[in-house]
Amino acid sequence: MELLQGLLNRVSIQRLESPPPTKAQLEVMLQAALRAPDHANLKPWRSVMVAGEGLTELGAILHQAQLERAPESDAQTLERCIKMPHRAPSILVLIASPKKHPKVPEAEQIQATAAAGHAILLAAHAQHLGAVWRTGWVVSHPMVREAFDVTADEQIIAMIYLGTPSVTPKPAPIISSQDFIKHWH
Numbered sequence: 001m002e003l004l005q006g007l008l009n010r011v012s013i014q015r016l017e018s019p020p021p022t023k024a025q026l027e028v029m030l031q032a033a034l035r036a037p038d039h040a041n042l043k044p045w046r047s048v049m050v051a052g053e054g055l056t057e058l059g060a061i062l063h064q065a066q067l068e069r070a071p072e073s074d075a076q077t078l079e080r081c082i083k084m085p086h087r088a089p090s091i092l093v094l095i096a097s098p099k100k101h102p103k104v105p106e107a108e109q110i111q112a113t114a115a116a117g118h119a120i121l122l123a124a125h126a127q128h129l130g131a132v133w134r135t136g137w138v139v140s141h142p143m144v145r146e147a148f149d150v151t152a153d154e155q156i157i158a159m160i161y162l163g164t165p166s167v168t169p170k171p172a173p174i175i176s177s178q179d180f181i182k183h184w185h
């Protein structure tokens with residue numbers, strides 16, 4: 001019952017403040033991720049926690065990356081890049097790291113990583129943390145990839161912003177399932 005409540009009510013929380021997850025809370029999130037469905041149990045992902053000074057360092061990298069992708073960027077855009085990581089007190093960078101396997105194609109390993117990402121969001125919610133899964137251009141920019149030692153075979157699947165909700169979470173929307181199911185024969 002409790003599990004269902006969490007599954008049905010999780011929402012993203014964009015406004016996050018300190019404190020970041022404790023070590024124990026992070027461990028619960030990682031254990032949940034490690035229980036995600038995973039063909040052949042390859043655990044085809046890794047993650048990197050960014051907090052404290054790391055957020056400032058990441059902001060500086062995003063600033064450089066923005067200058068590289070759009071040298072004409074105005075001061076406001078560049079400032080936004082510097083501040084971007086500070087939208088939460090921590091960011092868990094989730095990286096798909098596919099393994100060579102005779103039966104499990106890369107696509108399935110990416111899917112397994114996404115399932116792990118969802119488990120992290122749910123485990124955050126279950127611990128009254130706030131979380132939001134973000135991507136955007138930053139996840140594929142070479143400077144960002146280099147910062148997290150992302151190899152040519154890997155990809156950043158999510159930047160999961162994590163912290164303490166600074167707003168009351170909005171209620172989960174009510175959506176009819178009828179457009180999403182057909183009963184066959």
Ligand SMILES: Cc1cc2nc3c(=O)[nH]c(=O)nc-3n(C[C@H](O)[C@H](O)[C@H](O)COP(=O)(O)O)c2cc1C
Nearest residue numbers: 010011012013114132133134135136137157158173
């Ligand atoms: C692969 C993926 C990438 C996403 N990238 C972004 C993003 O860059 N920025 C953003 O605001 N939301 C992004 N989202 C969506 C949010 O995480 C969130 O799911 C969405 O705003 C809906 O809110 P809800 O989770 O409360 O239903 C992404 C979601 C997924 C699954």
